[in-house]
Amino acid sequence: MQNILETAIKAGFKEIYKTDIESVEFQATRKDFEGDITIVVFAFLRFVKGNPVEIGTQIGEYLKENVDEVSDFNVVKGFLNLVISDSYFVSNFNTIKNTKEFGFSSPKANEKAVMVEYSSPNTNKPLHLGHIRNNLLGYSVAEIMKASGKKVYKTQIINDRGIHICKSMLAWQRFGNGETPESTGLKGDKLVGNYYVAFDKAYKKEIAQLIAEGKTEEEAKKQAPILLEAQQMLLKWEAGDEAVVKLWKTMNQWVYEGFDQTYKELGVDFDKNYYESNTYLLGKDVVADGLKKGVFYKKEDGSVWIDLTDEGLDEKIVLRSDGTAVYMTQDIGTAIERFKDFDLDELVYTVGNEQDYHFKVLFLILEKLGFDWAKNLYHLSYGMVDLPSGKMKSREGTVVDADDLMIEMTNTAREISQELGKLEGYKIEEREELYKTIGLGALKYYILKVDPKKRILFDPEESVDFAGNTGPFIQYTYARIQSILRKADFDYSIEITDIELHSKEKELMKQVLLFPETIQSAANNHSPALIANYTYELVKLYNSFYQTVPILGCEDLNEKIFRTQLSSKVSEIIKSAFKLLGINVPSRM
RNA sequence: GGUGGCAUAGCUCAGCUGGAUAGAGCACCUGCCUUCUAAGCAGGCGGUCCUAGGUUCGAAUCCUAGUGCCAUCACCA
Structure with a gap:
């Protein structure tokens, strides 16, 4: 137009x-x-x-x-x-009326793919609300990019090694009495997480002890025996010590089983997992290469650095003086590895904004190393999820656990639903499934409707809303339309051309026609919030239409057919849009 | 201290590349269930768009300075 x-x-x-x-x-x-x-x-x-x-x-x-x-x-x-003119809108509507997955584009042949990394947890503690935001964002952005016509691979890198892992291992060895998920009935990640906390407790105690003995706090932190022992354990792990590796495998396996369950509940998935234990040595040869090219330089003690002061940044270490890799080294290696593994031209990292600086440096290094794809690396940087009390800290137990939160949301949905009592004829299992759909819908929408880069303040005391600009409101509208379509006992497939539009119909159609460009824009901006806002607007217009004009009760047959078609299309879009947010829609509620 | 991000109604958030009287939801108040699901609809109340300058016919939006909050600046990840 x-x-x-x-x-x-x-x-x-x-x-x-x-x-x-x-x-x-x-x-x-x-x-x-x-x-x-x-x-x-x-x-x-x-x-x-x-x-x-x-x-x-x-x-x-x-x-x-x-x-x-x-x-x-x-x-x-x-x-x-x-x-x-009305006819312009009507004819436009007719061309899209029967389009399956209206607004979605299919990947073009021969086009390179996008990889979206998200989640990437440590294997020493359970997932919490912060991971939920990360997972929802990463998953949704991946789905949105798919719908915009890209081939997409979802991935995560599991941080399964390092000193923090050894801490839970050591604590379990000391205080665990051979506990297992089976013996305790705990989810594996929860069990291991408990020992991570136990380590911290014991560590703090030792520090206090040492301070009492006259050491400074700094000395105490470095000399606490339990910490030294954890460091020993890490060395043994790196040396391939059989017993340590065996324990490491066992405990990690517990965690993976726990994570899988959480991911399944949350409805996210991955096409490929990378493990830090496989990648932590990567990147060293690249550094050696970069050293030859003069991108990096060596200090007297043997450590390797890059000077980014010309770019307004600092100097950054890329290899320790003892020749071991740092985080940056690994990330350089992993990025290169991924471009080898897959035919990519774009890589999206879903990582919190506390790592903005790290990614700025990483991208710059890769660019200086001469990788032409470096310009297509994107840090999907999102704001932290804070509690009224401030930042969530696993070690201090001030976290909102992911599993618990999902259960609470389902419980709230159950309470509200039972109060409204509209589910006559539904079996128990169907109802439970529905409560989950609604509870998770509320949670996911609540998080995704906010611009990713903004921080979220989450108050566990005030539960997530179920009315107004919420997931359940949109799901409700979908269910309403389904109810209409179930009752429509006439053929509404014929094409209506000559019709005068009601202002509500026209507004609604304008919004319907915006769906394709909304997907493109959400993909370009890496922002599920744009999809959420669009859908909310669509649903508001629909509800207004629904309550202003009769649909099935319409006298004129053409009107009736047209309005049913419009309703049907709106419900398809709701379903598609919510699919992009990873939210399911119910046919009743 | 250096760097980056954020600041819009009591609360949670929209506001596209600058454009008309700054929009929603929650909360509070008023109406609407003998017509298709009231988790809804219609309406009311509520704003120095952090402050001060500047650019422009026009600024919540762009620029500069300041204030506040957050993050980051480790041979941690």
């Missing part, structure tokens, strides 16, 4: 004012004015001198005469509001 108008407007200026204009500025007409599309006349004043109202009127008249789709216009101040 905009293209048609732009060409016409340019032609109009040429005819009336004998001038060429560069571009036309469009915007949606505000609700309080009549019209569908608005042209900002002010922008033309650079090319044509005169009164904006006069110019607007002349252009409006020109368009009304020369463009079929423009049925009327009005000018308010410097704004030319155009009324687009």
Whole structure:
């Protein structure tokens, strides 16, 4: 539509004012004015001198005469509001009416893929609310990019080695009495997490003891025997000590089983897992190579650095003086590995904004090393999820556990649903499934509707809403439409062409037609929030339509068919949009 | 201290590349279930868009400075 108008407007200026204009500025007409599309006349004043109202009127008249789709216009101040004909909307609707997965594009042949990394947990403690945001964002962005026409691989790198892992292992050895998930009935990740906390407790105790003996806090922190022992254990692990490796495998396996369960409940998945225990040595040869190229330099003690002061950053270490890899070394190696493993041209890292600096440096290093794909690396940086008491800290037990939270959400959904009592004829299992759908819908929507880069304040005392701009509200609208479609006992597949639109229908259709560009924009911006906001707007318009005009009770058969078709399309879009957010929709609720 | 991010209604958030009287939801108040699901609809109340300058016909949006909160600046990850 905009293209048609732009060409016409340019032609109009040429005819009336004998001038060429560069571009036309469009915007949606505000609700309080009549019209569908608005042209900002002010922008033309650079090319044509005169009164904006006069110019607007002349252009409006020109368009009304020369463009079929423009049925009327009005000018308010410097704004030319155009009324687009009903037939334009109706014919547009008819072309998309039967499109399966309207708004989604399929991947083009031969196009390279995008890899989205998310989750990437440590294997020493259970997943919490912060991981939930990460998982939901990563999963959703991956789905959105798929829908926008990209081939996508989902991945995570599991941080399964290092001193923090040894801490839980050591604590289990000392205090565990051979406990297992089976013997305790605990989820594996929970059990291991308990020992991570136990380590910290014992460690703190030893520190206090040493301080009492006259050491400074700093000395005490470094000399606590339990810490030294954990460090010993790490060395043994790296040396391949049989007993340590065996324990490591056993405990990690417990954690994986626990994680799998959480991921399944949350509804996220991965195409490939990377393990840090396999990748932590990667990148060293790249560093050696970069050293030759002069990208890095060696200090006297043998450590290798990169100087980024020209870019306004600092110097950064890429290899320790003892030749071992740091985090950065691994990330360099892993990135390269991934581009070898898959035919990629883009890699998205879903990692909190506390690591902004790290990724800035990483990308810069890869660019300096000469990888042309380095410019296609993207850090999907999101804000922290904070509690009213501040930051969540696993070691201090101030975390909102992922499993617990999902259960609580389901419980709330159950309470509300039972109170409303609309589920006659539903079996117990069906109901439980539904409570989960609604509870998780509330949680996921609550988190995803917020712009990723903003931090979220989560108050466990105030439960997530189920009314207003929420997941359940949107699910409810979907269920309502399903109810209508179940009751529609007539053939509504025929094409309706000649029809006069109710203003509610027109507004709704305008929103429907925006779905494809919303997906593209959400993909470009890596923002599920755009999908959430779009869907909310769509659903609000639908509910207003639903309560203003009769659908099945409509006298005129054409109207009735058309409104049913429109309802059906809206429900399809709700379902698709929610699929992009990883949220299911119920046929009743 | 250096660097980066954020600041919009009592609370939670929208606000696209600058554009019309700054929009939703929650909360509070008023109506609407003998028509398709009231987890809904219609309406009311509520704002120095952090502050001060600047650019512009026009600034919540762009620039500069300041204030506040958060993050980061380790041979940790």
